[in-house]
Amino acid sequence: xxxxxxxVPGLLMAAAMMAVPAIAPPPVLxxxxxxxxxxxxxxxxxxxxxxxxxxxxxxxxxxxxxxxxAGRYRxxxxxxxxxxxxxDLNAVAPDGHLRLRVPEAASAAPTVPGTAVAGPRPRKPPVxxxxxxxxxxxxxxxxxxPHDAAVTEAAAKFMADHADAKAIIFxxxxxxxxxxDQMDVIFPWLFAEPTRLVTMATRASVDAGGGSPIDGVAxxxxxxxxxxxxxxxxxxLPNGDKRLHKARVYVLTSGASGxxxxxxxxxxxxxxxxxxxxxxxxxxxxxxxxxxxxxxxEAFIPVGRTYDPDTGKDWEGDGIQPDIAxxxxxxxxxxxxDLGIAPAEAKTLSDAHMPAWPMERRKPRGAR
Numbered sequence: 232x233x234x235x236x237x238x239v240p241g242l243l244m245a246a247a248m249m250a251v252p253a254i255a256p257p258p259v260l261x262x263x264x265x266x267x268x269x270x271x272x273x274x275x276x277x278x279x280x281x282x283x284x285x286x287x288x289x290x291x292x293x294x295x296x297x298x299x300x301a302g303r304y305r306x307x308x309x310x311x312x313x314x315x316x317x318x319d320l321n322a323v324a325p326d327g328h329l330r331l332r333v334p335e336a337a338s339a340a341p342t343v344p345g346t347a348v349a350g351p352r353p354r355k356p357p358v359x360x361x362x363x364x365x366x367x368x369x370x371x372x373x374x375x376x377p378h379d380a381a382v383t384e385a386a387a388k389f390m391a392d393h394a395d396a397k398a399i400i401f402x403x404x405x406x407x408x409x410x411x412d413q414m415d416v417i418f419p420w421l422f423a424e425p426t427r428l429v430t431m432a433t434r435a436s437v438d439a440g441g442g443s444p445i446d447g448v449a450x451x452x453x454x455x456x457x458x459x460x461x462x463x464x465x466x467x468l469p470n471g472d473k474r475l476h477k478a479r480v481y482v483l484t485s486g487a488s489g490x491x492x493x494x495x496x497x498x499x500x501x502x503x504x505x506x507x508x509x510x511x512x513x514x515x516x517x518x519x520x521x522x523x524x525x526x527x528x529e530a531f532i533p534v535g536r537t538y539d540p541d542t543g544k545d546w547e548g549d550g551i552q553p554d555i556a557x558x559x560x561x562x563x564x565x566x567x568x569d570l571g572i573a574p575a576e577a578k579t580l581s582d583a584h585m586p587a588w589p590m591e592r593r594k595p596r597g598a599r
Contacts, residue, residue: 254280267304267312271295273524274316281437283517283533287324294319309333317596325548326533327489327515330596334527357382360584361389364400365572369393370584372402376409376491387416394420394472398479398570404509404559405588408490415450418467421504423476426467428498432460433535444520444534464540480505481566485559486592489513494537496551501539507553509562513592516547559590
């Protein structure tokens, strides 16, 4: 997921110059007072207006409105409402980013039957275990690419501190998404020449209305693309330091590697700059923005897609295939042994650097 609200005037496609109709603000309701029908209608209106594929957005909206007419959401709240709405949307067309976010109080669950309701879910640290895993081999795990200057600074420092590495291992096996900020301080170290990484296309009406989540990003270049879309290419811009240009780069992947993690993985694979080791990624391609639906409910509205500039294909539903397919738990062992570490030592190091978070593809809530 990527967020921004900046607009580059004068560079939009002609088809995008129509004003975007406003949607009424969500009702001001307490979480336990939210009406399922109101949440579903707000969601339907946003999908119809902004979803990356207009015809699919209309079909989503029609399905939700049919559910409203049938009374499916009226008496529901919390996870029950989320499951019902998610099921109806997935029945139209699965999308790895479509998931109704319910209020925290409504989504909490007991840790043990009969005990009190659990508190907020623990949050993953964006960066873990950054450092030398073995002589000449740098390792870092990213669980998220957040819009956080401190995390971007940490990513930049990691690259600078390990600029003499003979190999770098990026562990994204438990990485669930984010933006471009950290990527744009990593890539300049890895490429000797300006390099096109991936292509990103935003629905033109969203871009024209100032709602593009990627407008104004310095590493993106506007190019001509499909009608009805505003197309930008993501480029790696070298920083002039040559020390890592010949370093070997490995990216550890799993079924939990989603969204911005998959952007990172595709950039490495498309340019042949890094070797992907592990399992196919999550298959959550579409980027977008979060929207309030009222009563503490939120939705992520996909407004664009990221794809391979050579093939035009994205990874929605399929994920990105690894170059070396192994179970995610074995990926680090495989990389370390390839780098000359003895198998027993590689296993010990892998165990000490195993993610504490899931590495499996998430089953859609409400899947039928």
